[in-house]
Every structure is written in structure tokens, then in C-alpha cells.
Amino acid sequence: MWLAACGGSSSSGPANINVWVFNEPSGSFKDAAKRCTDASGGRYKVTLNALSNQADQQRQSLVRRLAAKDSSIDIAGMDVVWTAEFAAAGWIKEWPTNLANEVKQGTLPGPLATATYQGKLYAAPANSNTQLLWYRKDKVSSPPKTWAELIDQATKLKTHIEIQGAQYEGVVVWFNSLVQSAAGTIVKGTQVTLGQPGEQAAAIMSKLAHSPAADPSLASQHEDENRLAFEAGSSYFEINYPFVYPSAKTDVPKIFKNMAWAPYPGIDAAHPAKAPIGGINWGVGGYTKHPTEAFQAAACMRNEENEKEAAIKGGLPPTLESLYSDPGLIKAYPFAALIKKQLATAAVRPVTPAYADVSLAIAKAVSPPSSIDVGGFQNALRGTLKDAVKSQALI
Amino acid sequence: MSTVAETTAAPARKTPKVTDRTKAERKLAWWLCAPAVIVMLAVTAYPILYSFYLSLLRADLRFPNDRSWVGLSNYGTVLSSSLWWSDVWHTTLITVVSVAIELVLGMALALVMHRALFGRGLIRTSALIPYGIVTVVAAFAWRFAWSAAVGGFVPKALGMDFDPLDPTHPFWNYVVVILTEVWKTTPFMALLLLAGLTLVPEELHEAARVDGASAWQRFWRITIPLMKPAILVALLFRTLDAFRIFDSVFIISNGPNAKLETVSILGYNVLLNRLNLGLGSAVSVLIFVLVALIAFLFVKGFGTSLAQQRGET
Numbered sequence: 001m002w003l004a005a006c007g008g009s010s011s012s013g014p015a016n017i018n019v020w021v022f023n024e025p026s027g028s029f030k031d032a033a034k035r036c037t038d039a040s041g042g043r044y045k046v047t048l049n050a051l052s053n054q055a056d057q058q059r060q061s062l063v064r065r066l067a068a069k070d071s072s073i074d075i076a077g078m079d080v081v082w083t084a085e086f087a088a089a090g091w092i093k094e095w096p097t098n099l100a101n102e103v104k105q106g107t108l109p110g111p112l113a114t115a116t117y118q119g120k121l122y123a124a125p126a127n128s129n130t131q132l133l134w135y136r137k138d139k140v141s142s143p144p145k146t147w148a149e150l151i152d153q154a155t156k157l158k159t160h161i162e163i164q165g166a167q168y169e170g171v172v173v174w175f176n177s178l179v180q181s182a183a184g185t186i187v188k189g190t191q192v193t194l195g196q197p198g199e200q201a202a203a204i205m206s207k208l209a210h211s212p213a214a215d216p217s218l219a220s221q222h223e224d225e226n227r228l229a230f231e232a233g234s235s236y237f238e239i240n241y242p243f244v245y246p247s248a249k250t251d252v253p254k255i256f257k258n259m260a261w262a263p264y265p266g267i268d269a270a271h272p273a274k275a276p277i278g279g280i281n282w283g284v285g286g287y288t289k290h291p292t293e294a295f296q297a298a299a300c301m302r303n304e305e306n307e308k309e310a311a312i313k314g315g316l317p318p319t320l321e322s323l324y325s326d327p328g329l330i331k332a333y334p335f336a337a338l339i340k341k342q343l344a345t346a347a348v349r350p351v352t353p354a355y356a357d358v359s360l361a362i363a364k365a366v367s368p369p370s371s372i373d374v375g376g377f378q379n380a381l382r383g384t385l386k387d388a389v390k391s392q393a394l395i
Numbered sequence: 396m397s398t399v400a401e402t403t404a405a406p407a408r409k410t411p412k413v414t415d416r417t418k419a420e421r422k423l424a425w426w427l428c429a430p431a432v433i434v435m436l437a438v439t440a441y442p443i444l445y446s447f448y449l450s451l452l453r454a455d456l457r458f459p460n461d462r463s464w465v466g467l468s469n470y471g472t473v474l475s476s477s478l479w480w481s482d483v484w485h486t487t488l489i490t491v492v493s494v495a496i497e498l499v500l501g502m503a504l505a506l507v508m509h510r511a512l513f514g515r516g517l518i519r520t521s522a523l524i525p526y527g528i529v530t531v532v533a534a535f536a537w538r539f540a541w542s543a544a545v546g547g548f549v550p551k552a553l554g555m556d557f558d559p560l561d562p563t564h565p566f567w568n569y570v571v572v573i574l575t576e577v578w579k580t581t582p583f584m585a586l587l588l589l590a591g592l593t594l595v596p597e598e599l600h601e602a603a604r605v606d607g608a609s610a611w612q613r614f615w616r617i618t619i620p621l622m623k624p625a626i627l628v629a630l631l632f633r634t635l636d637a638f639r640i641f642d643s644v645f646i647i648s649n650g651p652n653a654k655l656e657t658v659s660i661l662g663y664n665v666l667l668n669r670l671n672l673g674l675g676s677a678v679s680v681l682i683f684v685l686v687a688l689i690a691f692l693f694v695k696g697f698g699t700s701l702a703q704q705r706g707e708t
Contacts, residue, residue, distance in 0.1 A: 056668070059668075060667060060668065063456070063457075063670060064667070067456040067457075067670060085457055088457065088458070089456065089457045089458065089459060090459065166562075166650055167562065167650060167651040167652065167653065168650055168651065216557065216558070217543075217544055217558055217561055219561050219562045219563045220544060220558065220560070220561050220562060220649070220650075225544065353457055353458065354457070356457075356668055356669045356670075357669055360651075360664070360668070360669070363651065364651070364653050367562075368562050368563045370563060371563070391455060391457065391458070391669070391671060392453070392472065392671075392674065393472060393476070393674075394472060394473055394476040394478050394479055394661070394665065394674065394678075395478070395664075395669075
């Protein structure tokens with residue numbers, strides 16, 4: 001038996017299914033891999049390979065191998081924004097109809113949309129994610145509903161708003177949500193659709209950056225620096241993913257006691273917010289030697305039991321609708337209903353195979369937020385985006 | 396350097412008669428060189444030519460089916476982009492300022508090493524330590540020292556109320572990058588200059604001293620002119636290195652920083668993040684051309700200085 005386990009790819013033993021995904025700290029992916037291996041009845045063995053914790057580096061490691069047609073990538077843990085790029089390049093396989101229907105069953109429409117390209121399913125949504133407004137209920141009487149209120153309240157309370165402002169994907173997430181909350185879009189296919197809402201979004205980012213409520217290191221802040229600043233106690237507001245909740249529970253019980261959440265802020269009362277959507281989808285590698293087993297393993301890795309553990313232990317919001325009414329999950333995740341509501345209307349980032357170019361163009365235009373020139377902003381970004389969607393320009 | 400001397404001196408001489416023995420020796424020389432030439436062709440010429448070929452294509456690994464011949468249009472895209480020129484400017488700024496500081500400090504260090512009466516070995520070894528440290532490690536050390544966000548001691552010691560590594564403070568970003576470069580490579584500069592210093596004959600200094608020249612005059616009138624070839628070699632090596640700067644900027648900017656982006660980082664982004672091999676290769680080839688241009692100017696410069704020294708012109 002141990003011989004078979006070593007030579008996993010030989011026809012005699014179980015097929016070795018290599019899963020490449022970010023190093024999930026709670027170990028829930030590892031548990032899922034073991035459960036799926038056991039449940040396969042000896043047909044396959046799932047091996048986890050850890051990628052970096054930064055999305056850009058995860059993508060780099062994956063695309064370099066996939067572009068070289070590496071057959072050792074059986075399953076890729078893909079950030080939701082990579083689907084179009086990976087599918088168009090042939091790096092991931094389209095899901096066969098019967099399995100695709102199984103995946104679609106009971107999955108929330110928001111996460112499902114991120115796994116779909118040109119009407120076809122290319123990945124199985126593993127976990128979703130969205131940002132909430134976290135605040136201190138001992139300092140804030142009623143949580144702000146709009147960005148203007150948020151900036152006003154924080155300024156009056158002489159505190160900082162923790163949000164992602166560094167030049168990377170995080171700032172693109174913020175900009176995209178603002179544009180879509182203002183009822184606009186950035187790019188559709190190869191068409192640049194950025195208009196007046198883009199300017200509105202830029203104005204809000206610039207206003208926040210120039211207000212006393214901006215964190216002095218806004219221009220170099222990522223999600224984790226935001227979490228640490230909120231946990232340090234001087235900032236009463238934070239826009240971030242729910243991983244900050246279990247983290248505060250273990251790191252700073254005193255602040256955790258007063259930690260509350262509210263919906264992602266909107267532009268104004270007339271326009272409800274369209275919150276960001278993130279998460280991981282399982283894609284089956286385009287050059288795998290075991291496609292059948294890989295599809296089965298990928299479907300197993302996101303079954304109810306495995307998604308539930310990832311949510312409770314790792315703080316990763318599930319993609320299966322049924323879990324949002326699971327009492328065990330609601331207990332560990334009291335904001336489950338709000339997350340489900342936000343995911344239903346979430347702002348999906350532009351779907352284009354040239355996403356890497358589009359994202360870089362946006363990040364360079366809106367970060368540092370304090371240097372945004374609101375007046376000339378829209379025309380300049382439209383120009384770069386027109387080149388970016390064609391993926392032929394220097395950005 | 397002897398080859399340079401020979402080639403510049405060659406036209407003056409008459410073509411010598413080639414004997415059979417010389418012929419056989421030349422043939423043998425070619426055979427002996429052949430393995431090295433083949434290896435060099437495989438590991439240097441092939442990649443350079445291949446990237447030149449790629450630069451003429453629309454070759455993007457994300458769009459494998461769109462591969463097509465586009466001629467020089469990638470070069471047009473790069474050269475007409477303001478981003479390329481601002482990155483060339485960033486790179487030139489880092490190169491000129493850091494090499495200039497390195498030259499002055501390196502010369503001082505070389506003089507100390509040259510004049511040291513005791514502990515010469517110890518001084519030379521300890522001066523070389525920064526150069527022995529891996530650039531990435533050195534860059535991390537400087538980042539941790541200067542970054543207020545991770546609690547570096549320098550901003551506190553200087554009483555700064557901002558983070559010098561924050562992208563909103565480009566001036567300080569450059570200060571840190573240039574200091575890192577200077578700290579790391581001054582020893583290399585000093586070592587090359589020391590080799591030049593040892594070539595200056597002591598008798599000339601003594602003669603000048605007898606004639607009443609001050610130390611300052613002796614340095615500028617004797618040491619510097621005689622060291623000129625060594626200085627040019629040191630400057631050439633360092634300028635070429637500095638122009639291709641990647642690792643320290645990459646670590647210190649800690650993620651994209653448009654105001655601190657150098658040409659190598661631009662090439663890296665296009666090639667490794669966006670997988671646009673055609674456009675990225677065009678960037679690489681243009682960096683190669685700029686480096687070759689720098690080398691050409693320096694070599695021309697020190698060709699004439701050698702000729703001047705021998706009184707040929």
C-alpha cells in the first residue's frame with residue numbers, strides 16, 4: 001500500500017491529485033483533502049501544495065506553470081477574478097455538463113457568476129468573501145450608512161478609517177465597488193464603460209484620503225495592516241473581510257467585546273451599496289493527467305461539510321446557500337445573513353482575459369488615493385483602460 | 396587592457412609575415428576556444444536573439460492563439476509610452492546619484508586601505524563585508540530599518556512624523572534606495588580603485604613633494620590622471636550594474652510604486668505578471684541597447700584616455 005501511495009500517478013494505485021492553493025492558516029483545506037481522499041475509496045489521493053498568501057504571487061506561481069503546460073497542476077485554487085484569463089488561455093478545463101449541474105445546485109448566484117466565463121462553468125466556487133464595515137460600538141452610536149457619513153463621523157470622533165489604499169488588487173476592489181454602487185461599470189468585455197460614476201468614485205476616495213480621518217499610511221495599507229491598526233484600538237472604523245472577526249477574538253478580547261458590523265457603505269440613500277465579492281474557486285488544470293478524478297476531488301473539496309469547516313475555523317464565507325441557515329455556522333458567524341445579502345447584489349470585478357492589465361491600470365490610477373486628480377481622472381483612466389483591455393500597452 | 400593597447404597601436408605597425416608555425420598555432424587557438432565559444436553562444440547569444448525575435452511578435456501566453464508577426468510595433472508601443480521614459484528617468488537618477496556617491500566614498504576608502512600602516516588585511520576584509528551580503532537581504536535590512544510601518548528605528552531617530560517608505564514620499568523612497576545601493580557596492584568600487592592606486596609609482600609622489608607640491612595637488616595632478624583607466628573601469632562596471640537595478644528597488648518599494656519604478660521592474664511586470672512576452676521582450680531589448688550604449692561610451696572614453704597617456708594623440 002505504501003508503494004502505491006508513493007507512485008501516485010501509476011495506474012495501479014490511487015491517482016495523485018495535486019491541489020495548489022494559498023496556505024490557509026486554520027488547516028481547513030488540509031482536513032478537506034484528507035476527508036476527500038478517504039471518501040474516494042482509493043480512487044485518488046489529494047495532496048495540498050501551499051502557494052503564497054498574496055494573491056499576485058499566487059497567480060504568478062500558477063500561470064508560470066500553466067503557461068508551460070505543467071501537468072502536475074490538477075486543481076488550482078483560483079482567486080475569483082482569474083476565471084476569464086485562465087479559461088481563455090486554456091489553463092483550466094470547462095466543467096462537463098452533469099458535474100456542472102451538480103455544482104450549480106444550491107450555490108449562491110454571486111459566487112457562481114465569478115466561476116462562469118462566456119456562459120460556461122469553469123470552476124467550482126469554494127468560498128466567497130465580502131467586506132463589511134466594522135466599528136466600535138462603545139464609541140460609535142449609530143453606524144454610518146454612506147461614505148460621506150463615515151468620513152464625517154470619523155472626523156468628529158478624531159479617529160481613522162482603516163481601508164486598503166496601497167497600489168495592489170485591494171485598492172481596485174474598493175474603486176470597483178464605489179463605481180458599481182454609483183450605478184456604473186468599468187469595463188465590459190473589450191468596451192471601456194467608465195463614465196460619470198468613475199469620477200464620483202474617485203471623488204470619494206480623494207475626499208477620504210484628504211480628510212483627517214485617513215490613516216497616515218493609507219497609501220501603503222493592505223488588509224492585514226488594517227486589521228492590526230483596528231486591533232491596536234485607535235481606529236474605530238474598518239472596511240475589511242470577516243477574517244478580522246475571529247482574529248480580534250483571539251488577539252484582543254477587550255476590543256472584540258465592542259466590535260460590531262454594518263453593511264458596506266453606499267454612495268447615498270438612493271443608491272444602496274454594491275459590496276465587493278472575493279473568494280476562491282477550484283479550477284481543474286488544463287493539462288492534468290487525471291481529469292475525471294480532479295473534477296470529483298474539486299467537487300468534494302467544496303461539499304457542505306468542508307465548506308462549513310472552512311467557514312467556522314478559517315472564517316471563509318461559504319458559497320452554498322443552505323449553510324447560511326445552519327445554526328452551527330450562525331453561532332460562529334453572527335453576520336452570516338448580512339454576508340448572504342451582500343453577496344446577492346455584490347459588485348463583480350471586470351470579467352476580461354486581460355484582467356491583469358486592467359487591474360494594474362486601475363491600481364496605478366487610484367493609488368495613492370491622495371494623489372488622485374478628480375477632474376482629469378476619468379479621461380486619463382479611460383485612455384489607459386482602452387489599451388489595457390487589448391493587453392498590448394505598457395502599463 | 397593589453398588587447399586595447401594592441402588594437403590601437405596596430406595600424407602604426409607593418410603587417411608581419413605569417414609563418415607556418417604561427418598559422419598552426421592560430422588554428423590550435425581556435426580549437427581551444429571552441430568549447431567556450433559554443434557554451435557562450437548557447438547561454439548568451441541564443442537567449443538574446445530569441446528575445447529579439449519574440450519582441451517582433453504579438454506573443455502573449457494568455458492568448459496563445461493570437462501569436463502573430465507585428466514587426467517593430469512593440470518597440471513603437473514602448474517608445475511612445477510616457478511610462479517607459481519616466482522609468483528610464485527614475486533609473487538614470489538612481490544610477491547617476493548612487494554611482495557618483497560611490498565614486499567619492501570608494502576613493503576615500505581606497506586611499507585609507509592603500510595608506511593603512513597596520514591591519515591592512517583586516518581593514519580590506521571588513522570593508523568588503525557589505526558587498527558579500529546578498530542584495531535582497533541587505534535591502535530587507537534597510538527596509539526594516541527605515542519603514543515606520545514595521546517599527547524601523549531610523550524614522551524615530553530622525554524624528555520623522557511620516558513613513559519615509561510610504562509611496563507618498565518619493566524623495567525619501569529614493570534616499571533609501573540610493574543609500575542601500577551605496578552601502579552595498581561602495582566596497583566593490585573601493586577595491587577596483589585600490590588596484591588602480593597601487594599602479595601609481597611612489598617616485599612620482601616623492602619627486603613632486605621635493606618640488607613643493609601639496610598633498611592636494613599631488614592627488615589631483617598625479618594620482619587621478621594615472622588612475623584614470625582604473626576609475627573608468629570601476630565607473631563602467633558600476634554604471635552597468637546600477638542601470639539594471641532590480642532587487643533593492645523591488646524589496647524597498649514593497650509592492651508597486653509608480654514613482655520608484657525602474658526599467659527592470661517594468662520589464663518584470665510585463666513579462667512575469669502580464670505574460671506579454673512580445674512587449675516584455677521589447678522592453679528587455681531596449682534595456683540591453685541602453686546598457687550597450689553606456690558601455691560603448693565608456694570604452695570609447697577610456698580608449699582615448701589610454702592613448703593620451705601614452706602620448707599618441
